[in-house]
Amino acid sequence: MSLSRSPALARRLPILLILVVAIGGALLLHDRLSFEGLARHREALLAFRDANHAAAALTFVAAYMAIVLFSLPGALICTLTGGFLFGLFPGVLYNVAAASAGAVLLFLAARAGFGASIAARMAAQGGAVARLQAGLKESEWSVLFLMRLVPVVPFFVANLLPAFLNVPLHRFAISTVLGILPGALVYTSVGTGLGAVLARGEAPDLGIIFTPQVLGPLLGLAALSALPIVLRLARRGR
Template structure:
């Protein structure tokens, strides 16, 4: 009996337990942690954080990544604050690397939890479907990498949606990991860049302005990357229409 067969024979409660736990913790965190995972908390603790970073750099990086993974894996509030904090603490290069690693690990964790339970059930139903659902399923799997990149690059798609939706429709794990790691780099660069200058913002008595994400010089390149990700889908559609 293969490991896949063993997983499919698990009691439904056990299969759905990881995702149920994530939903429960996410709901609790939305009400209890919002005031703590904030820019005000970063402002109030920045001196202590910088002092600890200067004396225990490796431990600070490991601790930061661990906390960020939990934020993403349990869809807790504060992901944007964490990304900005990465830039504030570690600079553009190290901060971007830490943000990408942490966000990717958290995304993989929630993807696996969703795929193990609800995703397994929905994927089986899609495999057994026909008609419109079958065409949608076939189209998705034919353009899987492009669609996954679009989910990562389009700013309007919430991060938790880009983590959960692929698991619920049965995309390949390796494609999810590849597009997650590469697809979040542009956004991570922007948030980290904001974080690099956040100390000066605090000194002026202000708060980081995340509306910068929607400035033409930022949103333009992101939309350009989104168009590149969508190009293979459009070309395949045109070829199919022309019978090539």
């Protein structure tokens, strides 16, 4: 292998490793990180938390961060578990910190591995692709917040796409923390009542985010994020 290819391979190793772990995790963990698994181990988790709160918090944050980094199944279970183990506060802080840190690490790995070259190729192609990239660049904040606030955008897609569009790190990090906070508050709150639900052998109602009292404010935030795009298009139309 030539020396000129070594730096490129070194940059791509992290994202390639993440891809391998993500595929292996999807095959091996798809049925392990579940409500049934949480119900089986809830007493042990509570005992560990009560014995050493700091160690339990650090272990939880590290595990959640790894799940997001490697795009493993179970992120929603982790959010609920944060509320179950630590309450709404500081549970929501642990959830947001872990998810944001994992997202930032995945973003950095993707950008170092392929993102910069993909962005450069898009710009060099010209035409519609370059115009799309330029349009997204003008409305980066709005687009980033929309991807976080609209529930239909998968979390890992919202982590990878900005890396391929060469979004600055600080914009990605800020929009991630603030954008996931509303949803994290909702699901962490659901998690605070998870103990009683699991004791009855039931599963929590995760459709709560689609109820009018929850979905309405989220859509309102999404509309507010989209407002600069609408105003910019209206000015161009005039």
